[in-house]
Amino acid sequence: MELYEFGVGQLAEAFEKGIASPSEALSSVLERIAGLEGEVRAFLLTDEEGARKAAAKADGLWLAARKGGTKPSALTGMPFVLKDNICTKGTRTSCGSRMLENFVPPYDATVAVKLAGSVLLGKSNMDEFAMGSSTENSAFGPTKNPWDTRAVPGGSSGGSAACVSAGFAPFALGSDTGGSIRQPASLCGVVGLKPTYGRVSRYGLVAFGSSLDQIGPFARSVEDAAMVFEAIAGHDPKDSTSSPRPVPDVRKACSKGVKGMRIGLPKEYFANGLDPEVRDLVMKAVLRLKDEGAEIVEVSLPSSMYGLAAYYLAATAEASSNLARFDGIRYGLRDLGAKDVVSAMKRTRSQGFGDEVKRRIMLGTYVLSAGYYEAYYNKALKVRRVLKDEFDEAFAKCDAIAGPTTPEVAFRFGERTEHPLSMYMSDIYTITANLIGIPAISVPCGLSKGLPVGLQLAARAFDEETLFAAAAEVERGSGFAGRIGGGAR
Template sequence: MELNKLTAHELRGLLDKGDISSIDISNSILGAVEKKDKALNAIVHFDREKVIERSKASKGLPIFIKDNICVKDEMTTCCSKILNGFKPPYDATVIKKLLKEDFILMGKTNMDEFAFGSSTESSCYGPTKNPWDMERIPGGSSGGSAACVAADEAIFALGSDTGGSIRQPAALCGVVGLKPTYGRVSRYGLIAFASSLDQIGTLTKDVEDAALLLKVISGHDSMDSTSAPVSVPDHSLKIKDDIKGLKIGIPQEYFGQGLDSDVKNCVLKAIEKIGQLGAKCEKVNLPHTEYAVAVYYIIATAEASSNLARFDGVQYGLRAKDAKAIIDMYKKTRAQGFGDEAKRRIILGTFALSSGYYDAYYLRALKVRTLIKKDFDDAFRKFDAIVTPTSPTPAFKIGERTQDPLTMYLSDIFTISANLAGIPGVSVPCGFTKENLPVGLQILGRPFDEETILKIAYNYEQATEWHKKRPDL
């Protein structure tokens, strides 16, 4: 039996029966990583001996972690040269929670530098490939986490989602990606990109695993003032209930210009299936959808420019060697340490916050954010969930959009609004294009109602075979 190909809930059953031990699972994963990852480049920090040692001492499941989540004394670099060699002196809260439940930390996954991207091409370790077509990108920024799960190099992985960075790569790699409600999961130890948008979430092979992992990482944390003081329900108990009578909104703005025709067909068929399962699907309008990308790229870059001020060559990571005075050292360190996309975003964010431009850009974006949030508030008065495509296109070719930031930014057009509104979203596989590239269905829900979206996702998934398809590597 190839254990690396199983889900966490299947493996948990085998472990509990005593049929296998944790080291068997890890060996199977190690085999897959060694065989496939040279070509795939999904994993950036990995220590075989340490993994074996940990697995022998554990009765738990192995998990990979996105490289922007702090693990004590392990390389945590956000795939940026500026954090070269950084080993955090503490564990992120999600890591503490995983270790408490005996999970085995396998290593760190590739990502766009500081999560700035939709393709994992801006990583200082080079791009991750899409396991379905090695000439294409896996999506991003959690492209490494999505690709390693899709390629059965992992059972599951953690990612982070600021504008779609879990859901979009999940869709493009054919796995399940869950972005919980803002505040559901503590971000203590997540290296900040945009603090009003960032959320840690999961990349898994099926919906049951997403529910299982969400339960482990959720909960209020006094170390994160934005973590919500709400209880942690056990969603895995409820997701198998049927979806009869649930009201689902289909936003018309998500099916217009720019939507790939194969993607559209897959999503429309999925909506039909959800209807057959007993939910009532009706049209809804989210009238400010077209403004989401513009709002996002002002707010996210403004927050990023502030968050990334800490990378100045003083406390950690890279320091430029050839500088004389301190300002010169800051400037040279940041010039050498940040990649192009990080520089662009920091400069754009600084500009949007600067005197004379603040009202026209930043303040205006915050006000339009109010309208986008209100669209969802209104829709959720009538509907229990909203269903859309996750990404307007399937995976694109490596290099296709790197020279054109605006086109790259528009890759996130369907996922960004959920972050602006703070609501949960999940992407589940819903078919393939004619070129055999995976397509994802996005289900959005009310704040703190992960249960409903996971229930819809589970019922749909179990009524189809898409989640069982794996790339031929």
């Protein structure tokens, strides 16, 4: 087994015992990247020199620990990747956009500070400003799915998902506003977690929908994702929406099992539009949970299929206001030819933003404009309330909700770019967790036509423990842990 195939837990153990050093692990992943990145194109930037320095420093810390010094945190020296909308001091953060092609943040995001002892390999590709489900909206070209390079990796955090799937890094961070971690995790056959809203600080995450955005990990096993979650979660005075609640020991929860756990199956999730093979694999995994002692209960979320519509109003409204900051004055692109300030802004924004971003800014501006606010925006927020009430009711009957992460496996490039709505449909099952702020995870549960299928679990707000306990059981049943994408060899 090569070091690039090691997961987070396995590498941490190898570092601790001196079986391998962070520099050796780095060499292995760099070699892997050199071999395959030309095909996968998961990175927008790599920083080999910075990574070598960080690894050498970590070598020293693990060595000192073995000689009786203080043991460093488990992720020390671990190679990883950040989605390119997470600010890194001194390292370009482009959000996949021409607008920020030359933007170098003067500060670090809180998650980057928390992972300062790990080895940052680079910044991963994404749909521009996290708007999309395939990375096809990246201004710098799409990422390929490591399982089949003719297929999309999902999005918007497609680069991070592909990195972990291809063996470029044992873990990566992404952001999830409507499914942007879970959907690419599902399509690339890795684990992806969207934590409870407020669990992980958003400080330094370039904002898309501030009431929906959350940062979370990708990894090749549930326990690895648990380790990363524990490292990045927790209150941050720099993010007033981050929660002061203590972070649970989710790594321990991974071995708890599901005996007595009530798993809810929303009948609406298994209706029209779901690929039959995806349905079968998800149901098989659910039945294995039953064999392990879980109780399967039917629940109903009658309005859940309206979530997508509510989301596209709420999220675009927030986005139109968040992206107003890109005016070409303090940072980012500027059209220097304009004579007055308003035309400078218009020209800058028209050149800097891609199609989908403009479409969403337009929609958001429209629904917030006088005369439409009540009919669209406020209506969407009332539906959001209905959804929350329905989930509360469901969680009175069950501890976790299971279903498919996406209706289908990875689709081909170009298949959905012509029709924005067909692309949006890819997020139909993931979107509600963002609207109501609950944690949700995608775990691989098998292959359909050679491509990975993800099972999604959701739990009550701040109950990541239940989520990890159930997810680890799904993983034990599927035997998928640690698998590296097959196509890109």
